[in-house]
Amino acid sequence: MRSHEGQAVPLLEIEGLTVAFGSVARPFLAVDGVDLTVDAGEIVGCVGESGSGKSVTALAVMGLIDFPGRVSARRMRFGGHDLLALSDRARRAIVGKEIAMIFQDPLASLNPCFTVAFQLTETLRIHGTVQERASRRARRARALELLRQVEIPDPATRLEAYPHQLSGGMAQRVMIAMAIACNPKLLIADEPSTALDVTVQAQILQLLVRLQREHGMALLLITHDLAVVAETAHRVVVMYAGEQVETGPLPAIFETPRNPYTQALLAALPEHNLDQARLRAIPGVVPGQHDRPLGCLLSPRCVYAVQRCRDTQPALYGPPGRQSRCFFPLDDAGRPTNDWEREAAATVDSLAR
């Protein structure tokens, strides 16, 4: 199930995606040259800290980046459509139908002024089958069925409910029902469980995985929770400060990370710190608009950083499907390679450390 090499053309194919905000003269790149492919029926996890550009990537795929944000890419294709060349109208015909998205805060993502039924059937009215578009009763019947699919108890009553009458978990189920209403080929879930209670989180993830399997849709799971990704995804993309830093299949990427950032993220997991008095954390924060380092974006926070890392930006190295943005990709034992010791010794401040 985890192998999808047979697929010739990926469902979603993005190359060099860049999303810039701010002025043209001094843009801030929220996403900088990200490559991302998602095959049909695949679960891809996209992990990274807050501000690493995960959500912005997803919004760019959905076409929801507004002025003053600017989206550019070398290539952005979805299921035979060139997303860069599509008119707004043609884009809207895909969005909500073939690509659907659910968001972090389900209660804020539902319109407080309309009932669940209205918001569910609205999707069917524009994207549904011929019968659903024509008949109110067909839409209602489908809405009821969708609520059953997402395991909402007493669905007939819930149809008439307003969002404020739902719990967070219930609201996220409604969001999922809305998203899968037209059997999308790709579902983007942007931190789908972050705003929910721990027990509800697990239920929502189970639901997503079940629906993904039943519908054979691809799932792009955006999260900062490595555990969530480890349990569900087939393949992982690790993002940092708007760049992709590592990509690879599970469980390899977590067992033998090639990038120091992935290694540090894993080391920060509570279950890896059981014998420690303090949780290990990555010092510092993701660089913002005004403090972007000259070289590798991780260099100020990386334990392995040497002079070369501070001066020049590394590219993505490694075979396709297992790439890492680092001059010294880690080996299976988690030690930097490529003669790192020699360069580290040569770096003056590495001596100071």
Next chain:
Amino acid sequence: MFAFILRRIALIVPTFLGVTLLAFALIHLIPGDPVENLSGERGMDSERRARLLHEFGLDQSLTVQYFKYIGQVVRGDLGTSLTTHEPVLREFATLFPATVELAFFAMVFAVCIGLPAGIIAAIKRNTVADYAVMGISLTGYSMPIFWWALLLILFFSVQLGWTPVSGRIDVLYDVPTTTGFMLLDTLRSGEPGAFRSAVSHLILPSIALGTIPLAVIARMTRSSMLEVLREDYVRTARAKGLPYWQVVLVHALRNALIPVVTVIGLQVGLLLSGAILTETIFSWPGVGNWLIHGVQSRDYPVVQGGILLIATIVITVNLLVDLLYGVINPRIGHG
């Protein structure tokens, strides 16, 4: 719902007491009295004056007069006009439809222009369209009604001759009063041209009176819309692939309307007070005009009764708006 209405009605009682006290005090504070006004320039001998004052009950102390007045009001009697000797309530009822008609069309004008203008300003934020809408509405809001009305008359009536200068209908027409609303009455009378004449008389006063509410509604709609457009559910609506106008007019507007409706309700009070100026300028035979005459002739019952009735209407409208608020905002149930 029922308990909510009861609570609100209970709150009305002290409000009414305040209104009567204020109206009573203000009109008695103005120098002069009705008798002096009746006597005219040549004056009146003191014996006759004393008799008239006694007849009107004005020789008693203010406190006694006030409590007598309250007693009357509680029994539903607003007194009779000292100048026309007609019951205040009947006069008010005759004139009120004219004011309602004017206020209604002023509001229609304000909402029909202000709401779309506010929406356009919000979705075209920081463009020429936005600056134009905001600039014009600020100008409109700052424009004194009496001056704005005169400008309108000078331009449209005098210069262009498009609209009549004053009144509710051309003197050529004699339309029987059945509803009191000129537009309905002219339609029912079947007289050719009467309806057109009534409409043309209504245009300028409606614009003059509706300008300030228009400006307030446009600005309120804009800011409320801008706030709502940032909400997550607007993003959800767009993620469904809905056409942009549907996202704005269904998902955003419905939420943005909640504060706008409150503001529209508050404008009703402003409309009735603005109507006093507008009616005077356009010789519109409504309650505002009548109140001004009441003040000028120190017709105490007219002024006190008129203010009380207008206050009642404003309070009622505000109550209705509060109830409407619960209808358009499902999160608020007046349970």
